[in-house]
Amino acid sequence: MTLVKENSTWNFNKELSMQACPVSFVMNKIGGHWKPIILYQLMSGAKRYSELKRAIPTITEKMLIQHLKQLQADGLVIRTAEPVVPPHVIYQFSPRGESLKPVLNAIAAWGYEQWSSDGI
Amino acid sequence: MTLVKENSTWNFNKELSMQACPVSFVMNKIGGHWKPIILYQLMSGAKRYSELKRAIPTITEKMLIQHLKQLQADGLVIRTAEPVVPPHVIYQFSPRGESLKPVLNAIAAWGYEQWSSDGI
DNA sequence: ATAGCTGCTTACTTAAGGGTAAGTACTTGT
DNA sequence: ACAAGTACTTACCCTTAAGTAAGCAGCTAT
Numbered sequence: 001m002t003l004v005k006e007n008s009t010w011n012f013n014k015e016l017s018m019q020a021c022p023v024s025f026v027m028n029k030i031g032g033h034w035k036p037i038i039l040y041q042l043m044s045g046a047k048r049y050s051e052l053k054r055a056i057p058t059i060t061e062k063m064l065i066q067h068l069k070q071l072q073a074d075g076l077v078i079r080t081a082e083p084v085v086p087p088h089v090i091y092q093f094s095p096r097g098e099s100l101k102p103v104l105n106a107i108a109a110w111g112y113e114q115w116s117s118d119g120i
Numbered sequence: 121m122t123l124v125k126e127n128s129t130w131n132f133n134k135e136l137s138m139q140a141c142p143v144s145f146v147m148n149k150i151g152g153h154w155k156p157i158i159l160y161q162l163m164s165g166a167k168r169y170s171e172l173k174r175a176i177p178t179i180t181e182k183m184l185i186q187h188l189k190q191l192q193a194d195g196l197v198i199r200t201a202e203p204v205v206p207p208h209v210i211y212q213f214s215p216r217g218e219s220l221k222p223v224l225n226a227i228a229a230w231g232y233e234q235w236s237s238d239g240i
Numbered sequence: 241a242t243a244g245c246t247g248c249t250t251a252c253t254t255a256a257g258g259g260t261a262a263g264t265a266c267t268t269g270t
Numbered sequence: 271a272c273a274a275g276t277a278c279t280t281a282c283c284c285t286t287a288a289g290t291a292a293g294c295a296g297c298t299a300t
Contacts, residue, residue, distance in 0.1 A: 008289095010254095010255065010256075017153070017178075022231035022232050022235065026230060033133075058137075060259060062279085063258065063259085085268080087265095089276085089277060102226070106226045107146045110146060110223045115142065130257090130258065182248095185247080205245095206245050206246040207246050207295095207296090208246080208247095
């Protein structure tokens with residue numbers, strides 16, 4: 001995983017923000033370019049790695065696996081691997097991830113509204 | 121403002137995502153490192169530039185003004201300047217920004233919940 | 241007259257995130 | 271023997287976001 005300089009100003013600010021602003025805290029878990037897209041896909045149910053890849057054609061394998069791992073580390077998704085060949089791995093929301101669904105739906109609903117009311 | 125290469129892969133993907141995923145669309149408006157923090161401050165009412173600066177001690181003026189401008193451009197905040205010396209400029213939610221409040225509250229609520237249930 | 245307040249702007253540097261492309265392990269189908 | 275499928279991993283580079291530091295305009299209080 002990308003290594004991060006422990007004492008960079010940026011890291012310091014990030015920590016501070018996460019402690020001071022609950023919205024920042026959440027953005028750190030579900031924000032960024034790819035996480036919303038992955039989470040959105042998982043909202044319709046468990047998916048295997050290759051399904052996600054196909055569902056999000058523009059994502060690279062590196063990004064997909066990197067963010068899945070992060071979501072796992074944050075306790076939002078669960079990875080289940082069946083020891084068969086070829087491998088069969090599924091990703092799905094954990095209970096904590098499930099509790100995010102209403103939030104994601106609220107976000108998406110606002111997005112749809114704005115989107116239709118002013119074009120892209 | 122920062123100029124952006126029109127045809128970069130990243131830009132292309134970003135456009136695609138915003139069209140395909142409503143959550144991404146919203147993240148592009150309110151995500152990133154500083155926007156959530158600024159929006160959170162504005163939720164408690166109109167603030168002048170210097171108040172925001174003091175309320176968010178670790179933000180640089182460059183970041184503050186840059187994101188305020190972006191939020192303005194996205195129609196989420198309104199800037200009002202009184203032509204006095206020293207200048208007096210206030211920033212507040214537009215009606216569209218107001219409509220975001222429930223969403224931000226939902227996000228914050230989830231954040232608080234998670235935060236208390238597993239430490240930072 | 242000089243420092244201070246306010247709300248910015250600019251030029252430059254660094255750090256983080258993302259993209260490209262290749263490789264790995266292990267088995268089934270041909 | 272070799273291609274194909276699955277789920278990754280790795281090394282390297284480029285783009286974008288953020289940080290640093292300085293300056294400006296215009297008035298006011300010392």
